[in-house]
Amino acid sequence: xxxxxxxxxxxxxxxxxxxxxxxxxxxETSTMMLExxxxxNGYLGVESARDELGLTVSYWKDIESIKKWKQHTxxxxxxxxxxxxxYKTYKIRIALVESDYEFHQDQL
Amino acid sequence: xxxxxxxxxxxxxxxxxxxxxxxxxxxETSTMMLExxxxxNGYLGVESARDELGLTVSYWKDIESIKKWKQHTxxxxxxxxxxxxxYKTYKIRIALVESDYEFHQDQL
Numbered sequence: 001x002x003x004x005x006x007x008x009x010x011x012x013x014x015x016x017x018x019x020x021x022x023x024x025x026x027x028e029t030s031t032m033m034l035e036x037x038x039x040x041n042g043y044l045g046v047e048s049a050r051d052e053l054g055l056t057v058s059y060w061k062d063i064e065s066i067k068k069w070k071q072h073t074x075x076x077x078x079x080x081x082x083x084x085x086x087y088k089t090y091k092i093r094i095a096l097v098e099s100d101y102e103f104h105q106d107q108l
Numbered sequence: 109x110x111x112x113x114x115x116x117x118x119x120x121x122x123x124x125x126x127x128x129x130x131x132x133x134x135x136e137t138s139t140m141m142l143e144x145x146x147x148x149n150g151y152l153g154v155e156s157a158r159d160e161l162g163l164t165v166s167y168w169k170d171i172e173s174i175k176k177w178k179q180h181t182x183x184x185x186x187x188x189x190x191x192x193x194x195y196k197t198y199k200i201r202i203a204l205v206e207s208d209y210e211f212h213q214d215q216l
Contacts, residue, residue: 001161002124002199012122012203014165016110016155020213047124049157053109055165057122083211091110091210095120095203102199103191105128 003045005059008097010044013066015056017090026086029078040069059097066094111153113167116205118152121174123164125198134194137186148177167205174202 019026037043037058042065048056060066069075082090127134145151145166150173156164168174177183190198 002126002197005201008201012120012201014120014122016165018110047161047163049159049161049163051157053155053157055155055157055163057124057163057165083213087211087213089110089210089212091208093113093116093120093205093208095205097201097203100199100201102197103195104197105191105195 001047002102003047003057003059005044005097005100008099010097011060011063011066012095012097013058013060014093014095015054015058015090016093017054017056018052018088019050019054020086020088022085024085025081029081033075033078036072036074037069040072041065043069063094109155110210111155111165111167113152113205113208116207118205119168119171119174120203120205121166121168122201122203123162123166123198124201125162125164126160126196127158127162128194128196130193132193133189137189141183141186144180144182145177148180149173151177171202 034046037046042061044059044061046056046058048054060069142154145154150169152167152169154164154166156162168177178187
């Protein structure tokens with residue numbers, strides 16, 4: 001689902017990744033991290049999709065919330081396994097959302 | 109593939125969408141728009157993936173490039189069809205990328 005974020009400004013973390021062929025514990029950990037992220041201060045929502053490339057876009061109130069989540073112990077352990085096992089390569093971009101707009105077919 | 113963007117700052121357009129069941133001309137138009145976007149001034153790269161939710165993340169030099177691309181005639185026609193036929197709902201967020209980092213397994 002499309003995340004129901006508040007009016008800008010807020011922050012976004014764009015996580016773009018290419019997976020390895022190692023699947024052990026990947027989907028469990030991924031689900032656990034999404035659940036844990038939801039409980040963090042400043043969390044506003046998440047959207048993700050994967051084809052050959054995976055995109056996970058998470059929304060946050062401010063940079064401080066993003067830094068705290070990055071340093072969360074359970075998340076650090078998952079990041080470590082991610083680099084050693086699950087991801088061939090990834091790129092993380094942190095950006096300030098300045099504007100947004102949306103369309104719903106029902107409103108036509 | 110992960111887009112090979114320059115060092116920040118630069119802009120990102122996050123296009124999150126849910127499709128209708130109408131598929132006519134969708135993938136051709138989508139491919140054409142991606143090809144056309146690549147030829148625009150200020151275009152820096154694109155990443156996309158789709159499950160139930162579709163995410164297309166395009167990177168741009170500045171806001172001016174994004175505005176020009178939004179107003180490109182062929183793109184306006186595609187946007188019109190998108191709202192009438194292909195998308196149930198979408199949300200577009202425009203954000204300023206402030207920092208990035210990446211990981212490559214080969215570098216270990």
